Structures are given as C-alpha cells and as structure tokens.
Amino acid sequence: MGMLEGKVVLITGAGRGIGRGHALTLAAHGAKVIVNDLGTSLTGEGADKGPAQEVVDLIASRGGEAVADVEDISTWDGAANAVAHAVEHFGRLDGLVNNAGIARPSDIADLTEADFDALMGVHLKGTFGCTVHACKHWRGRADAGERVRASVVNTASDSAFFSTPSDSAYAAMKAGIQQLTMCAGRETGAYGVRMNAVAPRAYTRMARYLIPGFEIREADSYTGEESPFDPSNASPLVAWLLSDDSAHVTGLLFRTLGGGFARVSGWQMEPIIFPKDGSSHFAVEEIGRVLNTEVFGCAVRDIPIDFAPGDPRAAAGTKDSAAGRRS
Template sequence: MGICDGRVVIVTGAGRGLGREHALAFAAAGAKVVVNDLGAGLDGADTGEHPAEQVVQEIIDAGGEAVVNGADVADWEQAAGLVAQAVDTFGHLDTIVNNAGFLRDKMLVSMSEQDWDNVTRVHLKGHFAVLNYAANYWRSESKAGRPRAARVVNTTSGAGLFGSVGQGNYATAKAGIALLTIQAAAEMGGYGINVNAIAPAARTRMTTSAGDAMASAMAAPADGSFDAMHPGNVSPLVVWLGSDAAADVTGRVFEAEGGKVTVCDGWQRAAGADKGERWSPEELTEVIPGLLSESPAPVPVYGAR
C-alpha cells in the first residue's frame, strides 16, 4: 500500500526529466498514471520521438498501471481529451501534475513575438487548460455527491519567483503559474480541490542547456556521493502533494532541491505610509526612500550583475 494507492494521476511532460521521475514515483506509490508527453524537443519542435511510451513500459514492467497520452496540453480540445482519457481508462481522476514546457531563451530586446507566444502558451496556457478541464470534472463529481480528494501540483520556477536574465518569456510564464496556483486554490477549495506549486532545481534538458556554468553546477558528482541535482529528488514532494496526506495544504509554493524543501512566500506588503489624502510627487520624493529602507531587499535576479 503506497501513499497514492488507487489514485489516478495525470503527469504532463512526463517523457523525460522531472516529469518522468514524477510518473515513476507516483506509480511506485500505488497510483495509476496517465503519462503525457508530446515528444517535443527542448525548443518545442517536433522530434518524432515518443518518450512517454518508454515511461509507460517501465511502469508496467514494475507491476504498475499506466497509459500513454500525446496531447498538446495548451490545445483546448486536446487538454479536454487528456482529462477524459484518465476518467475513461481508470474510472476517475484524482491528481494532475502540470509539468510540460520548453525554452526559447533570449534577452528581451532580442526576443521575437513567436518566442514569447510559444513559451508562455505551453507553460501558462498549458497549465490552465488541463487545470480547467480537471476542475470542471471534479466540480461535477462534487455536485453529484461524489467528491474526490482532488490535488493539483503546478510547476513554477525560481526564474518565475525571482527573475532570470535571458529568460523573460519563461520567467514571466512561471510567475503567472505561481499566481494561478494561489488563485485556483482560493476559487476551487469548495469542491475539494487543493492546488499547490513547486519550484524545482534539478538536472534536466532545460537546466543543462542554459550555459556552461549552469551545466557544471548541475553535473552529477564524480565520487558517487549524494546527487543533489538528480530530478528524482523533487518527486517525493510532488507525490506527497498529490496524495490524501496533503489534505490541509493548498495555495502554497515550495522550492525543492536535493534534500531541501523550502516554503516560498510571494508578494507581501512591507513598509507603508498613509497621508490620508492625495500625495504630491514632491512629497513622495521624501517618503519612498524611507519605505524602501524599511522593507526587505528583493532576492537578486538569477544572472544579474
């Protein structure tokens, strides 16, 4: 009996990297898994590969249950089909893990409209489309007197929480996912839906393609010691958030790296001043520096000098 025994879980972008590890970990914890992957390359281009099939075979060989799904999660109709496949194949749906995404890194001044649209589409719209259809299913179940302990685990990023030079499209989409998590948790709790997010740090195609310094930091240790950057280190938190055990946790964001789990708070009100009437620009010249001096300094943007 695993922590997710009998639960039905969708993991998007589950053919490689973090998603693959999540799918395998859910199956090991007793879940039935829909392994979604479009087979796209790092930049979203079609590769003709089918990595989801390999993951499903691994799960089946280990005695678990899984099926392949090749939907584009940001396509509205295909997202609907993904949720329907889970319900039609296994009888119900309990957890979705939104993980799918790719990169097209450029400085903002060099970024094309297509670079912006493609990345924000797969990350932000892809999260929302699957969430929307899953939430509608769970709402219907709740209204029919069959409420489920529904769980959503979204994937934001340190880039989305703090910014990352050269990744403006990706960072913006990931920031939107963090807020989407908070918004969805507030709106969907009445239907038994808990929504949380992770900001993982791990060795994946995305991180190892981000330059020599990043690749070096993400490399596996040569001496066989604990591999802090192995993507499988993130999956236990994802499985826990996707289980019954996380019943009292919703609307939160967690950083996960190696053996470390950290709760991240988003925008918080810091120092303030209230005049009780309209300020003049000249008055604010005196006020704003004082407020900033009394407020916490922001976390530095990744890659900023």
C-alpha cells in the same frame, strides 16, 4: 499499500526530466499514471511518441499501471483530451501535475512573437487548460454528490523569483502559474480540489543552456545513488501533495533544491504609508522624500541629535545632518 494507492494522476511533460521522475515515483507509491508527453524538442518543435511510451513501459516493468498520452496540451482541445483520456482509461482522475515546459532563451530585445506564443502556450495556457478541464470533471462529481479529494500540483520555477539573464518570458509564464496556484487554490476548495506549486531545481536537458556540456541523466539512472542532480529529487514532495495526508494544504508554493525544500511566501507587501496630515494623497513633490526616508532608508532624516551635557551645539539646536549625524 502505497500512499497513492488507487489514485489516478495525469502528469504533463512526463516523458523526460522532472516529469519522468514524478511519473516513476508516483507509480512506485501506487498511483495509476497518465504519462502525457508530445515528445517535442526542447524548444517545442516536432513530436515523438517514444518518450511517453518508454516511461509507461518502465512503470509496467516495475509492476505499476500507466498509459501514454501524446496530446498537445498547449491547445484547449488537447488539454481537454488529455483529461478525458485519463477518465476513459482508468474511470476517474484524482490528481494533476502540470509539468510540461519548453525553453527559448532570448534577450528581451530579441524575443519574437513566435517564441513568446510558444512559451505561453505550453507553460501558462497548458497549465490553465489542463486545470480547467480537470476541475470541470471534479466539480461535476461533487455536484453529483460525491466527496471529491483531488489535488493539482503546478510546476513553478526559480526564474520567477531569482530570474536569470535571457529568461524574462519564461519567468513571466512561471510567475503567472504561481499566481494561478494561489488564487485558484481558494476557489476550488468548494468542490474538494486543492492546488499547490513546486519550483524544482534539477539538471535536465534545460540545464544545457546554463551549463554547456553538462551530462544529462534521466531520473531512473540514479537508482541506488544519491545525487543533487537527480531530476526526481522533488518527486517525493509532489507525491505527498497529491496524497490525502496533505488534505489541509492548498494555495502554497514550495521550492526544492538537492532533496531539500522550503515554503516560498507569495508577494509580500510592506506597511502602507499614509500622509500624516490626513490628506487623501501625497503631493508629487513629497513622494521622493517619503520613499527615501520611510521605505528605502537611504536619506538623511531631519531629526534632533542628543549631545553630551555642556556641548555648545546642544544650545544651538543643531539638527541631524550629513556632517553631524550620529553613527
């Protein structure tokens, strides 16, 4: 029996790339999969039912269960319909993988409102919409007395913490998804829902923007071959996060690379520095000195220097200076 036997999982953007790898991996471990993919171009234009149905057919040929869904999850109704489709077809929903994404690289000065809205719609609104409607379903089951054991896995990105040029809008959307994961992961536990995020590194059609001419191969084309370029390298971690084995894990972010993975800590805050005289705030004129000395560590500190016995500078009470500072 597979780790996900009997579980029903909705995966958005599952017709190609990383989402396709997730769908094939989850199905291989017993999950019933809703393969959601509108079939747009990389920039989010057009529609094609082919990619979603191709993955469904491939899963069926391997003995799994799957159904295609071509709802546009960048709309609130589309997200609701995708969740409803899963429940209507399989009778329940146990997991959600928010993976759908598009790319519209642009220098920040050239970004258009249409580009911003398209990125926002698929990445941030789409993730929120599917999560909201899935959580409504799960909370309703919990309110009816059922013990819910559900899991959401969001797709974050290196761009949010190792941002690349021409990626500001995309990175902003992914940072929002990461924050949603950390915050909502605390809320949804009340009715049995966990939420985590994975930032996968893989060579999909998005890689063409970074590596012109790179040969794009789909996840199932690496069968029997180990490759750091395989889009399904992150899928085992996603499968585990959807399983009951990870029932104690929520609100966390993971990065994957070439089959390996690491936990990524959230926003880190250094110790707060308060005025030493008990004031309620620093004077404007003090801010630079405090930051330079206490935070940046890049300023000369006005501290006494220890001198060897007999050194005439000791008697003069010389202070630390650019010329006399100890190394």
